[in-house]
Amino acid sequence: MKNIIYVALAMLVLASCEKPNKIGFVDNGTVINDFQEKKDLEAKFQVKEEAFRKRADSIGQAFQAEAQKGQAEAQRIARSNRKKAEELMGGLQQKQQQLQQQMQIEQQQLTQAFQTEIDSVIVKVKDFVKDYGKANGYNFILGTSDAAATVMYGEEQNDLTQVILDALNAEYKKEE
16 A cells, blocks of 8 residues: 555656646747748749739730731731731731730749749748747747637747747848
């Protein structure tokens, strides 16, 4: 009987010595959206998007002028050679389709390049949070956002959002 009491007492002592879990949380949306590298990336792609739009507008205007000349020419020769006028109009339609396809492909490439870079920023943030947690003795760092509120309540002292955001931006500033 004494042995059972000693064993129970020893288990109680060991259980009470166990270190409590250190848990923090971050607002994913705030960390990602306020991360300077993401802001710089968005600004860079906005410049590229604007340049693409200007070039597309310029190509569109040039084609419009060419199409108007082609239509006038097709109307002029339609009286004497209907087949040639139809060929001219068909060529204009084909060129219009090719230009539209080219612009669509370039737009998709621009969007895909942006998404690839944003994905790498997100991976960088995740890796940073993981390293931060290990370095600062956290057992868990949970993520939350307005879209997916995985943390329904957390004490303000456990909110690492601003701490991690500041550290991320400081590291990014060093890299520049």
